[in-house]
Amino acid sequence: MTVSVVKAALALAGCAALVPTAAAAQAYQCALPARIEVPPIRMDGPARPLPVTGYTLALSWSPEFCRTREDDRRSARQCSGRAGRFGFVLHGLWPDSGRGWPQWCAPSTPPAASLRANLCISPSPTLLARQWAKHGSCMTRRPRTYFRVSRILYAGLRWPDFTRLSREPGLTAGTIRTRFADANPGWFEEAIGVHLNERGWLEELRLCYDRRFMPRPCDRSRRGASDRTGVRIWRGL
Known part of the structure; x- marks a missing residue:
């Protein structure tokens, strides 16, 4: 399973590489620390080793998360700005199942x-370690594979200008889906979840994949806001 997962993700990223660079990733900087400590992670629920039928790539809009x-x-x-500024950050890569979310399949401590x-x-580091233990361990036995596939999928995405998009009058969730699909050939609106907080501000995108890491329609819980729902985007200013 490990080899096929990586090959499927690489194939999808290869298709994304054909997108013109004008739609390339966001211009945010990031500085890596010289070393990190691996935090301990506690299970917050029962183990559910369910068969994997697809995946969700959850992408949080950092300016909204850092707002407070x-x-x-x-x-x-x-959020402090000392390590750089972030746009969309990877919340997690989650394996899906038709019978619920697989979780805590074989949690272990990932290498720093x-x-x-x-x-x-x-x-x-805490988020990363937790995502591996809770979700990644249901996808592969090797944490390095989980994190590598996460990087491949993230790096294969192309981003519309969300700062400019935030200034559009009458912005809706449907507009966000359309702009994202236009920037990423192979993606379509039904495979893009748009999640808002209770005040109507953009909080997260959830991209829905099948087992081969090809886009597939999201179910109701992952789709989030309807196309006609109005959206506001906090720019972090």
Whole structure:
């Protein structure tokens, strides 16, 4: 399973590489620490080793997350500005199942080097370690494979200009889906989840994949806001 997972992710990333560079990734900087400590992770629920039928790539809009956390020590790397500024960051890569979310299949401590390699897309060692233990262990036996596939999928994405998009009058979730699909050939609106907080601000995108890491329609829980729902995007200013 490990080899096929990596090959499928590489194939999808190869298709994304054909996209013109004008739609390339966001211009945010990131500085890696010389070393990190691997935090301990506690299970918050039962083990569910269910068969994997697809995946979700959850991408959090960092300016909204950091809106009230600039002075929070636990979020300092992501929100203080000292390690760089972030746009969309990887919340997690989650295996799906038709019978619920697989979780805590074989949790273990990931190597520090694997966490450090992903800190520019997921700026929290605690988040990374937890995502591996809770979700990644249901996808592969090797944490390095999980983090490598996460990087491949993230690096293969192309981003519309969300700062410009935030200024559009009458912005809706459907507009966000259309712009993202236009920037990423092979993607379509039904495979893009748009999640808002209770005040209507953009909080997260959830991209839905099948077992071969090809886009597939999201179910209701992952799709989030309807196309006609109005959206506001916090720019972090």
